[in-house]
Amino acid sequence: MSPTARLVHTAAMTIHPLATPYSAPARPELTGGRRIGVLLSHGFTGQPASITPWGQALAEKGYAVEVPRLPGHGTTWQELNTLRWEHWYAEVSQALDRLVAENDAVVVGGLSMGGALVLRLAEEHPEIAGVIVVNPAVASKRLDVKLLPVLKHLVGSFPGIANDIKKEGVEEHGYTKTPLKAIHSFMQAWPIIIADLPKITMPVLYFRSTEDHVVDEASQPLITSGVSSRDVTVVPLANSYHVATLDHDAPLIFADSAEFIARVTSAP
Template sequence: MKFPFRGAPGAALDPALVAPMSTPARPELTGGRRIGVLVQHGFTGNPVSMRPWAEDLAARGYAVEMPLLPGHGTHWRDLNKVTWADWVATVEGAYEKLASENDQVVAVGLSMGGALCLRLAADKGDGLAGVCVVNAAVDTLRKDVKLLPLLKLVVPGFPGIANDIKKPGADEHGYPTTPLKAAASMFAGYADLRRDLPKVTIPVLFFRSAEDHVVDISSSRALNAGLSSKDFEERVLADSYHVATLDNDAPRIFAESAEFIERVTQRQQG
């Protein structure tokens, strides 16, 4: 199933709309502790899909770093000029900034952004207090993914995956096209991550939409089988599609992720 891009095909995105977000901690709202949260959007998306969540976290007193991944927020062809390694480096940079300015850090992400947060958890170990992901993508049942190394040489892109949202009128302003070179790099990154999932031992909260037309059940199976965390919980969202952070279950995600952040940072401190 394909979901149409709601903007003009190929149109440049408004820089203000897709701008990154950076806010300082307000320890007076968090019991005197300085807590940072890394907020990460997904593949072909941009901070639009995560801004309401980021703003909710900032209002609770958390420092927020929400970077724009390289190749995103401009034109879809720019995405074919970058790789998984560039996105990993961007996330690590945001983490290092938060870690240098705050007492503890939690990472939250949507789709590929969730995979990047888990990559960070695998690489940084206990440097993170916890990870919360929404419809995290780490695997796929699609057979055509195996053809991407060849297809990317002859076809620049396939129809886009933006706006898999149940709520009427919501728009994530994603790309109208899925760039195949970038997609091939992403799926190679997922394969590496799956091998390293046992390195993730910190608390993980995983929200999964019951109906998701972008990420299939294989990612849930991979996380349940691969993570070593003894504090892992999967919660199913009944009234949202893939971009649940802009969908009907968004208020639930915001509230329950805040409870998770409070719990894991309190526990680490104590």
């Protein structure tokens, strides 16, 4: 099967109402006459609803925003288990191409696996003006990760990782199970992302929750020491868990992101 054929997924699935992709047009009258695009990616087993408020906050500043739905998300965990890293990366790549074609500058951002996806985009697209990551995952200290090549053939899933949110009454609407074949595919991309981190020369804004029950502390030093950029800002989130874009520190993420985008996309 050709690489292109592998990325075709035609199964008809019911999509969760909150999984609708979000987009907003550029409003250059609010951004100094320049058209600025922002691509935001949600995480593994999540859906656009987990970061749409982030996108909406940036759209209010005049930025063109794209929040795609990654294939296999917002449907069923069983469908997600038939898909791979290549499918998710193809989706964000297409969204990036659209933004680059329509705007003067583009910034990318992502939550969790979405952070890994946009780091990979930055490695392959030096034209990106800046990168924003929230609790990104490119490594783990969990011992069961090493057993995934075997476990994925024995059991279909592990318990879900969704809803790691400190704020009461907030729902991520992610899957209640973690599909093992799919997550193993994600983890197989980690060594490639880590090896190519030196290709990231543009500014990086890194938000990290001080208490995160999904992504442990293994990723942060690899990313912050691995990129070549001399413009790396780490912002601790003291009052949020993993899905910080829906948690107490969301306003901080939104405000700092807007300031970062304005800075890195300003005209020379």
